[in-house]
Amino acid sequence: PADRLIAPSLLAADFARVGEETKRAVASGADWMHLDVMDGHFVPNISFGPSTIDAVNQTDDVFLDVHLMISRPDVYLDDYIKAGADMITVHVEADHDVNETLDRIHAAGLKAGVVINPATPLSAAEPYFDKIDMLLVMTVVPGFGGQSFMPETMPKVTEAAKIRDQRGLNFHIQVDGGIDAKTAPIAIEAGANVLVAGSSTFRAPDMAAAISQLKAI
Numbered sequence: 001p002a003d004r005l006i007a008p009s010l011l012a013a014d015f016a017r018v019g020e021e022t023k024r025a026v027a028s029g030a031d032w033m034h035l036d037v038m039d040g041h042f043v044p045n046i047s048f049g050p051s052t053i054d055a056v057n058q059t060d061d062v063f064l065d066v067h068l069m070i071s072r073p074d075v076y077l078d079d080y081i082k083a084g085a086d087m088i089t090v091h092v093e094a095d096h097d098v099n100e101t102l103d104r105i106h107a108a109g110l111k112a113g114v115v116i117n118p119a120t121p122l123s124a125a126e127p128y129f130d131k132i133d134m135l136l137v138m139t140v141v142p143g144f145g146g147q148s149f150m151p152e153t154m155p156k157v158t159e160a161a162k163i164r165d166q167r168g169l170n171f172h173i174q175v176d177g178g179i180d181a182k183t184a185p186i187a188i189e190a191g192a193n194v195l196v197a198g199s200s201t202f203r204a205p206d207m208a209a210a211i212s213q214l215k216a217i
């Protein structure tokens with residue numbers, strides 16, 4: 001899909017004002033809200049769970065892109081479906097049957113994606129290409145916002161776009177971590193079309209300007 005989508009990551013927002021921050025992101029031109037769920041096990045950090053997703057869902061009618069950085073996405077899947085997720089992305093490195101999890105997400109009427117960490121080869125995600133609505137190629141090691149973009153992950157984006165187009169598939173390619181006005185052009189050039197941006201949007205002096213700058217690249 002050629003459409004460029006900007007998904008601010010709530011992880012970079014002011015957690016004391018989640019509702020207002022969600023509204024601010026939507027008013028500033030966010031296409032999606034990227035919601036980083038962390039269990040302190042799959043990644044060395046804990047962020048938030050289904051109740052926060054539910055609160056965001058009550059706040060605004062915006063597409064909720066839920067990134068599950070948890071060891072057992074299969075065990076908690078129904079909670080995120082109930083909380084109002086529109087897209088759920090799961091790590092191929094986590095401890096679950098990826099195909100089964102993707103099928104369950106689709107059975108609930110949601111969009112489904114797989115995520116690969118920087119150290120994970122594209123071959124680990126390729127078996128699911130026919131089934132996914134999105135591939136998320138992590139451009140940082142997951143767990144924290146504010147990290148630096150890892151350009152060495154770009155060949156995976158380029159290769160994924162090539163395979164997708166060769167097979168006539170149509171999944172989004174999302175990048176996540178250290179995306180800003182400087183690094184976004186590299187990711188777009190490589191073939192990404194959905195940009196997650198936490199610090200560079202929520203922490204910008206002007207969030208709307210930051211988002212429109214990412215859209216204009």
Ligand code: DX5
Pocket residue numbers: 009011012034036067069140141142143144145146147176177178179196197198199200
């Ligand atoms: C990291 C998360 C990213 C992160 C992005 O584990 O998956 O979504 O919040 O934050 P920035 O854009 O600040 O790197």
Ligand code: ZN
Pocket residue numbers: 009034035036067176196
């Ligand atoms: Zn994320």
